[in-house]
Amino acid sequence: MRPLAFAARSLRREFRHAELATLAMALVLAVAAMAAVATLAARVERALVASAAELIGGDLALGSPRALPTGLAEEAQRRGLAINHLAQFPSVLFANERSQLCEVRASDAAFPLRGALSVRGADGVERDAHAPPPGSIYADHAALVALGVAVGANVQLGGRELAVAGEIAKAPDSGNPFRIAPRVLMNLGDAEAGGLLGAGSRAGHRLLLAGDSDAIAAFAAWAKPNLPAGARITTVQDAQQNLRNAFERGEGFLRLAALLAALLSGVAIALGAQRFARRKSEEVALLRCLGARRGEILAALLLELALLAVPACLAGLALGLGLQQLVFELASGLLPGAPPELPWGPPLAALLVGVAVLFGFALPPLLRLRDVEPLRVFRHDLVARVRRFDVLYLLPVAVGALLVLVGAGSARLAGTLGIGFAAVALATLVLGLALLWCVRRVSTRLRGALRFGLANLPRRRALTLLQTGALALSLTALAVLGVIGPSLLERWRADLPPDTPNWFAINLQPEQEASLRERLQAMDASNVNLLPLASGKLVAINGHAPVAAEKGDRRAGDFIEGEVRASWSDTLPEANRLVQGRWFDAATRRPAISVEQVWVELFDLKLGDTLTLRFGDREIAAEVTSIRKVEWDSFRANFFLMLDPATGAELPHSMVASFHLAGDGAAPLAALSRDFPNLSLIDLNAVLDRIRDIIGRVTSAASWVLGFSLVAGMLVLLAALAATADERRFEAALLRTLGAHGRQLAIAVLAEFVALGLLAGGIAVAAAAALGNALAAGVFKLEGYTPPLGQLALLVAAAAALVAFAGWAGTRRIARTSPMAVLRRA
Amino acid sequence: MSDGTGSALYASEVSKTVDGPDGRLTILDRVSLAVERGDSLAIVGASGSGKTTLLGLLAGLDRPSSGTIALAGERLDALDEEARARLRRSRVGFVFQSFHLLPALNAEENVMLPLELDGRDDARERAADALARVGLGARRHHYPAQLSGGEQQRVALARAFVHGPDILFADEPTGNLDQRTGAGIGDLLFALNREHATTLVLVTHDATLAARCARSLRLREGRIEASAAAGEGETIGKADGGMSEATRRESQA
Ligand SMILES: Nc1ncnc2c1ncn2[C@@H]1O[C@H](COP(=O)(O)OP(=O)(O)O)[C@@H](O)[C@H]1O
């Protein structure tokens, strides 16, 4: 026998049967889901790196509060990297007898190494540009408006007269929205000559580097131990944490959807393969009888499976790549400069997953065919004895576990799903046995078809448990895909409610507070929040010069070197939650301070520690009396440090306001800045729009994939159920011959399926709700999420009804066909 | 005998045609027969001669293309599938060549099936009695896969008789068994048949088994070739002696 030719012929003949079609469909689905999600994740990662490089203006940045030693730049050049020196400092510009505090960047001509600087000239035309030549500056729109000048005019900066050579339209930028002051770009030589970078200036120095990624990584490794004190390295991976977080969350959703789709496919494949094997056993017996060796038969079977797998995997791959292209287009607007080429690693991995799912779930029943006795041809009673346990059955479990481990991409997601599904299996076992016990008790008191149907359950105990388990797992997966996923996405979208503050006002004098409040009210501003703000310096922690904690990140350096800000309030401000200690009251010993969790991590703080802070000429040693957690994405004015109100009130301070203003608010805001000339307004609309845009696109991309998996999973589940219903068909035919009438069969089957469906459905609702909570808290970090139990119950009830209907429809067909089948079947 | 209501089974000019891949095929051609209550009829003939088809029609499992059949006094063409099912449940028993026990049910549960379908409360006790009668009282809780072919067929016999049918249809009941076991099953079949005074229609190509029926009918290519009262003498006499040697041995196994 030639196994390959034989396998090909068998496949052609047998594809008519539902089980191979189910197998193929499930495989297409599994590969499509995995390929789409893995490819998408890889592409988004690449795009993020590319756009992050654009944002920081290079592939690597070295920053320091003092000028960087020249050795660093020389070493970088020696390694073939492109370099760019930058300095950044606040400075006041003068023109037309006006002044404006601006954020100034001084750079050599190499700027920008990555991304584009685009400048609008006097003619209004935008051009790509490098840093301005000596004697000139570029300024952004806000600076030009504040100073009342146009391109071509002169301004004073650092005691020199400089020409405004262009208006900055777009610049690579580290993008901290909260430090938005008007921006100016000048030549580095001018800044050095004007003494703007000398000792005592507040300039930060940066060295930006660009080159191929290996050289960058090598340089970063070399530079780390050679950095002067206070200097730090920023990689593209550190940059753009906002965007990265959003995409990671989105990726989590996609991976979840893909995994569930793959697991559902596995269930369908296992059921299909079992059916296939059962039908195949007669043929195998015959072949054995005709002299085929076991090895040959196994080879032919595996080859047949492989022949089925190749086109199915390819079709799945095509479908998956199409799907990811669709989703990528949806999201690509967020990632300017995203590389268009397709990575080939993830699709290949998806193919491997497909093969693993197919063989992992299909192999156990097929391998058993090896043991079919040739004698079976003559004696149909020679059914292979059912072995109670077989290690082979661990194979699908192992493949499933591996899939979760590899596909989840995060230990948390893997753990949550793994524990969730293990719990479902365990609950099925325990509750299933309890149900069987009850049924056995109750069914003796029932009569007729109902009793007959229910009595079927304990009679086929192993099968009942297996089916309930498969059903409960599938329903759980469907409930997570259909209800939990969308409601988590909904919860995510609600992170930024419509009245999120979109304007900040800073530099307000304390005595202006009441009149500003009045004005804001007149302007119909909502969500108004006014807090005092004092700027100072961190002097000591527990009497010692502050040092960053081991696990503290680079922000610690910022706080040690730079300015710290504190506020105070009688009550705990909104979007703040006490984690430890108590909020200030009359009994608090002053001075006292409340710190945010981030500070606790950065400086290893605990309750009772003392922070020494200097505000102007006053030094305060405050005891830490509480620790807070702040929702930073609430877009309110929030503070790491909050002093007790009595202490705060004695400090020199200004006020900050955050508020929401509907529409663009141009006219009232213009009037506002005219009447409060010292006030600086910060527009957060652009940032908010960008974040909303990200969330919107990422969530809609995730909904697409969730929906796709849901529909496909439904189809596979139905096909699988049709298969089990079909198993009952012969039994129904026999009962029909013995005189059962149609209604009796229907009641019996319905009773059985409804009992199964109720049990599996109940487990699925509970499991999906628990998984929803665990996913929200542990994986997606969404607070205050409650799973929609009503929707869950509805979905599961609908699915269970569908299951019962499928079972009933499968058996009903026999009522319409002739019971002659029994006489004809060997 | 024109409408057949007097006989246990009556068929007049029954034909069956099927539409095959190569056009219409007549597999039964104008077959007429009658079996009186308590009588036994053997249908013999070569393989493919139409025996199973005829049996299916007589038992109401399928509808003839033309002709009329009456079973237990009821014209089958006047009944829909549901009504025929009800008739089978109360009046008809079956034995198949491949036993057709449900693999998921144990011996007792398989025998209970016809009683449960009828909604009887004493199903378990009666099934146990029936199994004891076929010599398998000790194997009640065994599953079909744990029983030999002969034992499975004895369970099937218990199932066929347990609800006291008026008429029993058997399609090659010994066809899947070795000669000795087959003979034992034959003995048991006829013994039960006599005890219950059941009308028997038996399809077989086993000449000795056929000879134990009161009458026999030979099919050839869908037509009745010969109909005869077959040798009562020695075979029936032997069956009178109760279980044969082989049956007794099997019941001890
Ligand atoms: N549904 C059918 N379609 C086509 N041919 C059939 C069908 N049922 C039976 N036959 C044919 O009718 C003939 C009689 O079959 P059957 O009654 O099984 O014979 P027997 O039981 O005597 O061996 C055979 O040639 C068989 O192929």
Ligand SMILES: [Mg+2]
């Ligand atoms: Mg036949």
